[in-house]
Amino acid sequence: MKGVLLVNLGSPDSPEPKDVKPYLDEFLMDKYVIDVPFLLRAFLVRGIILRKRPEESAHAYKKIWTDEGSPLIVLSERMHKKVKPLVDVPVALAMRYGSMTIEKGLQELHEQGVTDVMLLPLYPQYAMASTLTIEVLAEKIRKKSFPNMKLTNFPAFYNKPGFIRVLSESIKKHLEGFNYDQLVFSYHGIPERHIRKTDVTKSHCKIDGSCCATASEAHAFCYRHQCYETTRLVAEYLQLPKESYTLTFQSRLAGDKWLEPYTDVEIDNMPAKGIKKIAVVTPAFVTDCLETLEEIAMRANEDFKENGGEEFLAIPCLNDDDEWCEVVADWIKDWVKN
């Protein structure tokens, strides 16, 4: 029997440093996230980053935490609950990090008699630090605990018509009546190095992004190309004039050079250029989380206004939007038919 495992990133069990620290340790010790040899990774993560970060992140998580828990988990669960009755096969939900493990998700499907699983990472654009790490871990668990199970990876959906339509319609709805100067498409960043590592041709991807409009098989695994494509397709759908929107990358960690331009730098500089009213959409996330609710809707908003900005609109993620759930259900139905 066929079944589906939806996988999102995960959150700590609580917004307290005692829970944030082990969560960040699991996340940042992942070799697909901090992609350096083990000893150097352990030194960087445990010797440097985890000395102060758990306190800082816990403080940020406390600002967005709800009575039901972490927004990322609660909203993913709501979406899961809505998708389930729309399809005829079992659907489970898991997280790459934290206590809702992929192992538990596969076990749940196994107990329902599922032998053929489609893995659906809830990330529109492919990245080593998001999609690949889920695929690798799920395969490792399958081999060890469910050797007779078949696993199929659902490809990144950055350009799928259903995704572009519901994302565009959601942006349109939220922008109604808001006379903005600039619409910012802010994507989660990654270190530039990751772009080179996932280039299957080993020669296509250039560090300045000049490669991204030239067709290449590298683009099936190029995060930056896929971010550009999502933006281009949404802009086309909404018929946005070229000068009315911009693409940026957020959430960088100190140290490496990450994809540019940086969201915080761009937004802080906008008021001085006469851009006083902005809307920000975050299409690398389908679920609201720390990076959208705290970093964008709170921090970027405050910084923009401190720099002379007047109006700031943070557009929510698709979350458990009915039409989005129907799109996901349609993808599942198509896979079940084939």
Ligand SMILES: C=CC1=C(C)c2cc3[nH]c(cc4nc(cc5[nH]c(cc1n2)c(C)c5CCC(=O)O)C(CCC(=O)O)=C4C)c(C)c3C=C
């Ligand atoms: C959109 C997909 C994501 C990619 C690609 C990604 C890469 C990436 N992230 C970090 C470091 C951190 N990310 C953090 C939070 C976080 N990241 C994503 C998604 C992607 N990350 C989400 C959905 C979230 C929110 C989680 C939540 O509970 O709401 C954090 C933790 C919080 C913090 O301290 O800021 C870190 C750290 C790296 C290093 C990286 C690529 C190399």
Ligand SMILES: [Fe+2]
């Ligand atoms: Fe992240």
Ligand SMILES: [Fe+2]
């Ligand atoms: Fe490219």
